Amino acid sequence: MRRFIIIMVTAFTVITAGLICLMIVAINAGGLRRSGTYFGSSNLKLVNTQNVSLDGIQTLTIDYYADDVTFYEGDTSELILNEYMSYTPNDDDLTRIIKNGSKARLDGRRDNYRGWFFNFNRSSRVEIYLPSDYKGELSVSTSSGNISSDMVFAVRKFKASCSSGDIKLTEVYAENIDAATSSGNISIDKAEGTRNIRATSGDIKILGGEGDTGVSSASGNITIEASKGSLEAEASSGDITIRNSSGQKDIETTSGQIVITDSDGYTEASASSGDIRINDFGGAGNFETTSGVIKLAYAEDAAAIEEDIIIKASSGDVNLTLPAKAEFNFKAQTSSGDIRTSFDDSLAFDKNDDHASGIIGSNPSFDLKVTTNSGSIHVD
Structure with missing residues (x-):
């Protein structure tokens, strides 16, 4: 029995030492990654800049794997892409620009982590300077990262999605606005257009705007403020709060409360437990x-x-x-x-x-x- 205990203690010590060494190597190599935000992210350096002409482009698709994507309003007629990484990239690690007629695609879904073992010791993010006069369709996605911007988007159609990360935007004007995240929060200060907002696990906040709205969260709270237009809101497990809004409403929560303040319009509200x-x-x-x-x-x-x-x-x-x-x-x-x-x-x-x-x-x-x-x- 004593021999068994000694063996187990020795094995535990070796494993612990190995994990500590692995963490040291990871941090020195570029930081530990955690859902689009990185420990050691101060090591990120600008490694690539590309200018992309949007002349004749009506559909712009931006696709990344594990990068935080941040938009800024550009002051030139071209889109400017800045890539920041914690390592020296190969050519295959950089974003590919693909054009086909009136469509342009920024493809950053690279496999730049060399397998699971090294998947946590590399980090990257992108900055996109979008010309203010671009009025076509815009679609942006990242599997594991955040999408954010303080700029005003005024496009024909707008779509943002991420599997694990937050979406945080200031103003969006479009015929159709679609935002979705599997695990993360969605916050838009003002959204005008037909709005379809979904979060599987996370909170949703729409704080202003006009347009018919469909919003749902399987596990999270929903807040709608200063809104005009019909509203369908559904939360499986979470509260739904509506403030200063007008228009027909259909609101349902399975486990949570419904709170409505300073609002009008025919309302159907159903709470199973709340x-x-x-x-x-x-x-x-x-x-x-x-x-x-x-x-x-x-x-x-x-x-x-x-x-x-x-x-x-x-x-x-x-x-x-x-x-x-x-x-x-x-x-x-x-x-x-x-x-x-x-x-x-x-x-x-x-x-x-x-x-x-x-x-x-x-x-x-x-x-x-x-x-x-x-x-x-x-x-x-």
């Missing part, structure tokens, strides 16, 4: 949660409600505040809980006080139906 909290609202809709509370408060200056409102909570309370001048047909039902309103005198209750109905006002413009299986209903 609350629905809405303030300063204007519009009608269908609101449902399986396990959670629903709090819906209308803005006093909200436009007249002309479509029906349906609210259902399987397990949780409903608190509703309507505009003072609202006129409507009211029905409420609860299996376990109480019904309280500011207009009880206008309602007819059954003998168990778990059903209530009535006409509020002389000219009702919509139906209001509230149902809970296990929870109370409060309406003001």
Whole structure:
């Protein structure tokens, strides 16, 4: 037994020493790579510059494997590509420029790591200076790296994707805007156009812009602000927050809460396990949660409600505040809980006080139906 312990300790010591040596070699060789950001990235040096004419180019594709890609607004009529690396590259390691008619491609998907063993000791990033007058289609992708820019993109179509990395942009104007990441966050300060934004595991933030929007995250939070246009938002595990937005909305989360503030437009909101909290609202809709509370408060200056409102909570309370001048047909039902309103005198209750109905006002413009299986209903 003692001999076995000695052998195991010796083996562990040898393995540990080997790993330490390997890390030292890696750092000296150019740094340890970690999802597009590198330890030792200060060793990166400019190794290549290429100027690319975009005359006659209508489709520009930029494709990399493990590089961070950063865009800047160029001050010349040509695209300028700067490549930074922690090692001395071969010709095959540098980006290839491929042109075919009206299409141009920057191909940087090189196998420059010489196998898995050395895959972590080389790092690289690229800078792209894009002429401000380029108005064609733009597609940029990197498998393991970030895509970022502070410039204003104004193109016909825009697409950005990365498998493992973040996408962070300031302003994008395009007919179609497509951004996707498998593992990483997406943040766009302003996006105008038809927007399709997806993250498998990561947060999504769209902080301004106009256009119909589809956004989804399997595991992460979604935030939409200052938006105009229809919105479809879906999160499997995460919160959805909407602020200062107008347009029809279809919002769904499986495990998380829905928060809407200072927004209007017909809204369908569904949370399987989480609350629905809405303030300063204007519009009608269908609101449902399986396990959670629903709090819906209308803005006093909200436009007249002309479509029906349906609210259902399987397990949780409903608190509703309507505009003072609202006129409507009211029905409420609860299996376990109480019904309280500011207009009880206008309602007819059954003998168990778990059903209530009535006409509020002389000219009702919509139906209001509230149902809970296990929870109370409060309406003001």
